Amino acid sequence: MGANIDARINRLVDTIRNYQCNETFTSLKRYELNRQGSEVDRPNVILELTDHAAPMAQMTVEEICRDSKKLVCSQLTAMSDYKSDAPLLNFPDFYNIENEAVGQSVHYPENSLPVLIEPLIKTHKDLDRLRLPNLEQAGRIPQAIEIVRNFNEKLGSVCLGCGLVQGPWSMAAGLRGFKDLLYDTKRDIDFVHEILDYCVEVCVVYANALLSNGLDLVIFTDGWASIGECISPENFYRLVVPYTGRVFSRLPKKSAVWLGIWGIRNAPDWRDIIRGEIAAGTSAVFIGDPDCFSIDLAEAKRILVKHDVQLWVGVDAEVIRFGNIKERVSELINVASGGGVTVYANWVTYDCPPERVRCFVESVKSISSH
Amino acid sequence: MKKDEVLLNLQNAVVLANFEDALSWTGYGLKEGIPPFELITEGLSKGMINVGKKYEDGDYYVTDMILSSGAMNEALTILLPFLKKRKSKYLGKVVLGSVTDDIHDIGKNIVATMLIGVGFDVYDLGVNVSKEEFINKAIEVQADIVGASAFMSSTYLYQLDIKKALDEAGLTPKVKYIIGGGAVYRQWAREIGADGFANDALEAVNLCKSFVSAKGV
Numbered sequence: 011m012g013a014n015i016d017a018r019i020n021r022l023v024d025t026i027r028n029y030q031c032n033e034t035f036t037s038l039k040r041y042e043l044n045r046q047g048s049e050v051d052r053p054n055v056i057l058e059l060t061d062h063a064a065p066m067a068q069m070t071v072e073e074i075c076r077d078s079k080k081l082v083c084s085q086l087t088a089m090s091d092y093k094s095d096a097p098l099l100n101f102p103d104f105y106n107i108e109n110e111a112v113g114q115s116v117h118y119p120e121n122s123l124p125v126l127i128e129p130l131i132k133t134h135k136d137l138d139r140l141r142l143p144n145l146e147q148a149g150r151i152p153q154a155i156e157i158v159r160n161f162n163e164k165l166g167s168v169c170l171g172c173g174l175v176q177g178p179w180s181m182a183a184g185l186r187g188f189k190d191l192l193y194d195t196k197r198d199i200d201f202v203h204e205i206l207d208y209c210v211e212v213c214v215v216y217a218n219a220l221l222s223n224g225l226d227l228v229i230f231t232d233g234w235a236s237i238g239e240c241i242s243p244e245n246f247y248r249l250v251v252p253y254t255g256r257v258f259s260r261l262p263k264k265s266a267v268w269l270g271i272w273g274i275r276n277a278p279d280w281r282d283i284i285r286g287e288i289a290a291g292t293s294a295v296f297i298g299d300p301d302c303f304s305i306d307l308a309e310a311k312r313i314l315v316k317h318d319v320q321l322w323v324g325v326d327a328e329v330i331r332f333g334n335i336k337e338r339v340s341e342l343i344n345v346a347s348g349g350g351v352t353v354y355a356n357w358v359t360y361d362c363p364p365e366r367v368r369c370f371v372e373s374v375k376s377i378s379s380h
Numbered sequence: 381m382k383k384d385e386v387l388l389n390l391q392n393a394v395v396l397a398n399f400e401d402a403l404s405w406t407g408y409g410l411k412e413g414i415p416p417f418e419l420i421t422e423g424l425s426k427g428m429i430n431v432g433k434k435y436e437d438g439d440y441y442v443t444d445m446i447l448s449s450g451a452m453n454e455a456l457t458i459l460l461p462f463l464k465k466r467k468s469k470y471l472g473k474v475v476l477g478s479v480t481d482d483i484h485d486i487g488k489n490i491v492a493t494m495l496i497g498v499g500f501d502v503y504d505l506g507v508n509v510s511k512e513e514f515i516n517k518a519i520e521v522q523a524d525i526v527g528a529s530a531f532m533s534s535t536y537l538y539q540l541d542i543k544k545a546l547d548e549a550g551l552t553p554k555v556k557y558i559i560g561g562g563a564v565y566r567q568w569a570r571e572i573g574a575d576g577f578a579n580d581a582l583e584a585v586n587l588c589k590s591f592v593s594a595k596g597v
């Protein structure tokens with residue numbers, strides 16, 4: 011199996027290298043030009059697909075969640091079929107990795123995403139007991155680093171390497187349990203700050219380890235910081251922006267993208283949320299679907315350009331699975347055209363028919379080159 | 381202090397998500413001899429209904445509803461033991477859960493709290509609940525209503541599996557089947573033959589109320 015999977019990975023690497031090099035720019039070059047503010051041919055297109063890739067590579071979800079080579083193989087299989095621009099270099103259950111590494115238990119079902127079993131921090135004492143993860147042996151962190159190294163060695167010079175981690179607020183929600191963390195904002199706010207202080211340290215150690223092993227971009231997903239649904243704008247400015255900002259300030263410049271904050275349309279003024287994200291030091295602001303269709307995206311882009319921050323726009327899983335893909339993509343590209351834009355599939359569901367994913371990638375490429 | 385004032389203070393504690401006040405006014409109300417069921421229906425629950433209205437009017441976020449339901453749950457920890465002793469007070473029994481492979485539960489939890497608040501006996505099975513678990517629990521507790529939540533376009537199909545399993549187990553039409561969650565629409569509920577659908581927790585409460593007649597309240 012070992013030699014077999016290496017051979018498979020090598021074949022996939024060749025395919026990906028070929029199609030990336032046959033375009034005007036490779037995804038890495040496109041990303042670098044974007045970063046310098048130069049014009050590019052089209053946006054990079056990235057697919058947030060994880061469990062979906064398992065059956066494509068004839069693997070179970072559990073296998074790709076436990077084995078770094080299988081994960082790389084599944085990501086490259088999906089990428090070489092769909093011709094997207096960057097794989098996601100981390101295990102599918104990216105909300106669990108840091109928590110597992112510091113001692114929280116994770117349950118691995120055979121064919122769906124692993125889940126955290128129960129909160130690790132029930133009392134102040136539990137927090138006092140927690141230490142920083144040892145990168146060589148904590149949970150799946152050594153394997154996560156291995157995934158990045160493996161990819162970097164094979165495709166690092168051509169292809170943009172992105173890895174998903176979580177922001178301190180989302181990590182805290184997993185460790186403490188979301189409801190209790192939120193209730194603590196009323197019952198025991200000092201405790202919330204202490205938990206966040208700890209999470210900042212873990213996030214910094216983990217993200218820097220991935221970057222120093224060759225990752226180009228760390229994507230901080232923060233679903234638990236979705237505006238209105240999980241946190242009020244006030245608490246977002248008070249508890250999310252400063253702590254995430256502290257993490258970003260301790261990473262190499264422009265190496266972090268903040269993603270997965272849904273619901274900016276729910277804020278009294280979405281511009282303030284975007285400004286908060288910029289102030290935290292993200293190199294790109296992600297505006298997911300349906301937010302990107304509910305706010306003035308052109309204005310958002312103007313704000314971002316002024317601050318030299320890129321725009322990532324999302325297309326929803328629902329649209330990719332059932333909707334009018336071409337219409338949605340052209341709506342987006344019309345507004346968010348020009349440099350500094352990346353198009354991101356918010357998520358591709360496990361059961362999404364492959365031809366619909368191909369249609370999505372193809373639409374981004376063809377519509378933006380018109 | 382007059383009973384009405386205590387109940388009003390309790391309502392306000394829930395509306396403002398003041399955990400401490402919710403606890404202390406509940407304790408005070410009990411000491412003053414206000415029946416636990418009244419503290420729930422006239423105090424906590426009315427507060428929660430106000431919260432729901434504020435949400436509908438756009439004055440409150442989902443996160444405000446979660447915090448308010450936290451204040452209410454805090455008070456319920458004192459009150460529920462009294463109610464458990466007098467089961468006849470319940471409006472009906474509801475089994476709730478998020479479907480297989482789905483770990484989203486914020487919306488379902490709000491529905492559960494609101495249902496408890498208005499007097500339902502709620503068995504919340506949590507997340508990633510299989511059809512077998514729904515059926516077994518419904519049989520075990522003789523549920524009046526089974527409610528399934530789904531939040532993703534890859535998981536809502538499980539709501540159909542649950543419907544089929546309820547039919548096969550001979551539980552329908554006596555047991556009412558309702559569905560909801562971010563990924564679900566009214567049309568889907570009709571397609572799978574569910575008895576009801578709700579867009580939000582208030583609608584869910586009204587739906588459940590419409591299915592059961594008060595039992596001994």
Ligand code: B12
Pocket residue numbers: 060102103104105123188232233234236239240272273298299300326327328356357359442481482483484485486487488490491526527528529530531532533534558559560561562563577578579580581582584
């Ligand atoms: C918070 C959140 C999370 C949290 C989960 C928190 C939790 N414990 O619930 C975290 C960060 C962990 C998370 C994880 C994931 N998430 Co998520 N998440 C969300 C988010 C931002 C909010 C959902 C929410 O709670 N809304 C608020 C509640 C109150 O609203 P509601 O659900 O509609 O509930 C109301 C009604 O529906 C109704 N109701 C609810 N249940 C019931 C039941 C009955 C019986 C009735 C009658 C009524 C009823 O009453 C409720 C109260 O008013 C949404 C995006 C969005 N804006 O919706 C994505 C979203 C649902 N997640 C999504 C995804 C993809 C994921 C992940 C797969 C990400 C990943 N790659 O890991 C994982 C899922 C893992 C899994 N196996 O489930 C996608 C789903 C896409 C799709 N269409 O399939 C969404 C839409 C984001 C997106 N656009 O991509 N997520």
